Amino acid sequence: MSIGPKQALYAAFASVARALGSQHRLEIVEHLAQGERGVESLAERVGLSIANASQHLQHLRRAGLVASRRDGKYVLYRLADESVLGLTAAISGVAERHLAEVDRIRRSYFDDRDGMEPVSREELLRRTREGLVTVLDVRPLDEFEAGHLPGAVNIPLSELEARLAELDPDQEIVAYCRGPWCVLSFEAVAALRARGFKVRRLEDGLPEWRAAGLPVEGA
Amino acid sequence: MSIGPKQALYAAFASVARALGSQHRLEIVEHLAQGERGVESLAERVGLSIANASQHLQHLRRAGLVASRRDGKYVLYRLADESVLGLTAAISGVAERHLAEVDRIRRSYFDDRDGMEPVSREELLRRTREGLVTVLDVRPLDEFEAGHLPGAVNIPLSELEARLAELDPDQEIVAYCRGPWCVLSFEAVAALRARGFKVRRLEDGLPEWRAAGLPVEGA
DNA sequence: ACATCATTCAATTAATTTATTGAATGTAAC
DNA sequence: GTTACATTCAATAAATTAATTGAATGATGT
Numbered sequence: 001m002s003i004g005p006k007q008a009l010y011a012a013f014a015s016v017a018r019a020l021g022s023q024h025r026l027e028i029v030e031h032l033a034q035g036e037r038g039v040e041s042l043a044e045r046v047g048l049s050i051a052n053a054s055q056h057l058q059h060l061r062r063a064g065l066v067a068s069r070r071d072g073k074y075v076l077y078r079l080a081d082e083s084v085l086g087l088t089a090a091i092s093g094v095a096e097r098h099l100a101e102v103d104r105i106r107r108s109y110f111d112d113r114d115g116m117e118p119v120s121r122e123e124l125l126r127r128t129r130e131g132l133v134t135v136l137d138v139r140p141l142d143e144f145e146a147g148h149l150p151g152a153v154n155i156p157l158s159e160l161e162a163r164l165a166e167l168d169p170d171q172e173i174v175a176y177c178r179g180p181w182c183v184l185s186f187e188a189v190a191a192l193r194a195r196g197f198k199v200r201r202l203e204d205g206l207p208e209w210r211a212a213g214l215p216v217e218g219a
Numbered sequence: 220m221s222i223g224p225k226q227a228l229y230a231a232f233a234s235v236a237r238a239l240g241s242q243h244r245l246e247i248v249e250h251l252a253q254g255e256r257g258v259e260s261l262a263e264r265v266g267l268s269i270a271n272a273s274q275h276l277q278h279l280r281r282a283g284l285v286a287s288r289r290d291g292k293y294v295l296y297r298l299a300d301e302s303v304l305g306l307t308a309a310i311s312g313v314a315e316r317h318l319a320e321v322d323r324i325r326r327s328y329f330d331d332r333d334g335m336e337p338v339s340r341e342e343l344l345r346r347t348r349e350g351l352v353t354v355l356d357v358r359p360l361d362e363f364e365a366g367h368l369p370g371a372v373n374i375p376l377s378e379l380e381a382r383l384a385e386l387d388p389d390q391e392i393v394a395y396c397r398g399p400w401c402v403l404s405f406e407a408v409a410a411l412r413a414r415g416f417k418v419r420r421l422e423d424g425l426p427e428w429r430a431a432g433l434p435v436e437g438a
Numbered sequence: 439a440c441a442t443c444a445t446t447c448a449a450t451t452a453a454t455t456t457a458t459t460g461a462a463t464g465t466a467a468c
Numbered sequence: 469g470t471t472a473c474a475t476t477c478a479a480t481a482a483a484t485t486a487a488t489t490g491a492a493t494g495a496t497g498t
Contacts, residue, residue, distance in 0.1 A: 021236040
């Protein structure tokens, strides 16, 4: 018995969904949204062995979600196109609206008592035009160099405590990182607030900024 | 060692993706996009045992993709909200663009030699205002009754051959069914073309029409 | 051409997920 | 209250998928 077109199509669609049905692969996708990356550095950041990370990348590639190219001895992976970002946003959007678990996590970890409500892209654009705001990128240096918001200052979260002097205590700060659920900017806001800085988070990260067609510097 | 918020969040997001990572569950979602449905009739249409369909529905509910309510002795399931349709569209969009398999299926089954290019919603709206077109809904009667395009005629695909007399051979026909990948309208177009009718497919189905905010009749 | 080394493949084991069955639950009708 | 019946739960076996390891591949640079 031959399978009909409907079964074959749904099998193909399901393979795309299954490819994103893994914690590790979602995290890999978030990192690739920042820019191209090799297997080794991805493996390190996601906390997987190289062989294991390679497997997951193959899986993502078979599902059409990532593409790769060789550069010298390295193979660099990237997202297949910007619609992959839209797909992950759709997933987290459904999760955010309908999973009690997500709400619980937000409440317990991303405590938003002290005005943790994010700044929208539009608002940030207005404020930067008026020169009223320091835009702070708390991602690692290499991600910053691969592209960042115009005029942004880079202080990776891990170096934040040591480099407080670089920030003007009198100006408002807007921090951002990899995406709407990236923890770096949450922690940066908490740390800077504790030291008296006036700081808020951008509602999402660099990939969404770029996807919205806004200008990116240093790419 | 406690897991961080990042791991917990990604686990939640992955569970949403995994819930759609099954042929059967994707098909269930397509049916639910037409309107509320009970376990038994869903099981029958998707070709699963009742207990198995119930399991899949629980899985979808845990992932926040469907909701349910009781009506008498029946439990009726529905999509959690219209963003679920956007999520499945994002999945099929990626698959369509990047999976060679999908292209192959389209070529071999949905042969578009004879001008099979679909009619857009906008074009259909224009043509119906001019009264130039018969809108044909080829879904089963109960789905038609749960909501259909304004002025549409319902002839389920299974009855099409027997009810050809109801169609005006001189007027152009636009056929639609459950969604962009629903096979019913493809087959209806092929069958009607073979009999000399001038017929094309709508680019997608009723759920997308409704999601676009266009008027729906009989709901 | 050879040595080096990042990456992928292949094979094994462990872990999850699926389908299936029969029993349990809960609502409606009598 | 009891019966009938749709649905869900629980338990099992079958199937699929994930992680891990060591070997193979293939491009680079000398």
